[in-house]
Amino acid sequence: MAFITLTTDFGTKDHFVGAVKGAIYSELEDAKIVDITHEISPFNITETAYILKNSYKSFPKGTIHIIGVDSELSDENKHIALELDGHFFVCPDNGLISMIASEIKPTKIVEINIHDRIESSFPVLDVFVQVACFIARGGNLTVIGKEINEFKKIIEIQPKANQAETQIVGGIIYIDNYGNVITNISKKMFNDIGKGRNFKITAKKHSFTKIFSKYNEVATNSAYSNQQYEGHKLAIFNSAEYLEIAIYRSNLDTVGGASSLLGLAYRDTVVIDFVNQPEQEFTILN
Structure with a gap:
């Protein structure tokens, strides 16, 4: 059974959280989904980093963490998946991983490259869910992206x-x-x-x-x-x-x-x- 966590700034009024959970269950019926929070202040990367750093370690090794904050794809805001401290993170490369990775070096980082097969204005639903479920089935990160060595860092966190x-x-x-x-x-x-x-x-x-x-x-x-x-x-x-x-x-x-x-x-x-x-x-x- 895969543990998949969700951390977003979606709130709970709209359909977004329900749609993401439904998509995960459609791929993995026995998945265990845990909401870390959906009340991140909109687009607040630093707040996301703090909450994520202080919550992910409570989950079992192998847990997959989907982070949907400031996740719209652009040339400056790529999507990445990484393995770090025995956990997997699927998120935008906007610096939110900085607080965790400042102390623990990621084992592997890939830039997700399945976007050429998917056109979406809701990447958490259409891209991150697919990647998370692929990892949950035992898939290798290098299949869903090219390996990279660096990620964006937020200076204000340090x-x-x-x-x-x-x-x-x-x-x-x-x-x-x-x-x-x-x-x-x-x-x-x-x-x-x-x-x-x-x-x-x-x-x-x-x-x-x-x-x-x-x-x-x-x-x-x-x-x-x-x-x-x-x-x-x-x-x-x-x-x-x-x-x-x-x-x-x-x-x-x-x-x-x-x-x-x-x-x-x-x-x-x-x-x-x-x-x-x-x-x-x-x-x-x-």
């Missing part, structure tokens, strides 16, 4: 450290359902560059000198209920081990989220300065 390694400059790449903002700065990069030094995080006019390991650690006084701390801002390495700026017990309908309350938006800059100050002023909580 944070940068200065030469002296006293500063990391990153940015906000995702805003979650709670309004919390996620940066492209990983815990690994923070530890590798910081080397245990004290630090200060700056995002617009807001600064943070502690990184919590759990959200409720912001409720520091046991004499008060956790509700008393609702609305407090904090920095945390989230479950995906990326630096997140959050509002404790955020609720977009009542308290608000970090994005709205702190005025932080997609692509805003986040800076970490590593400084030599008294130990008690700058702390990472373990």
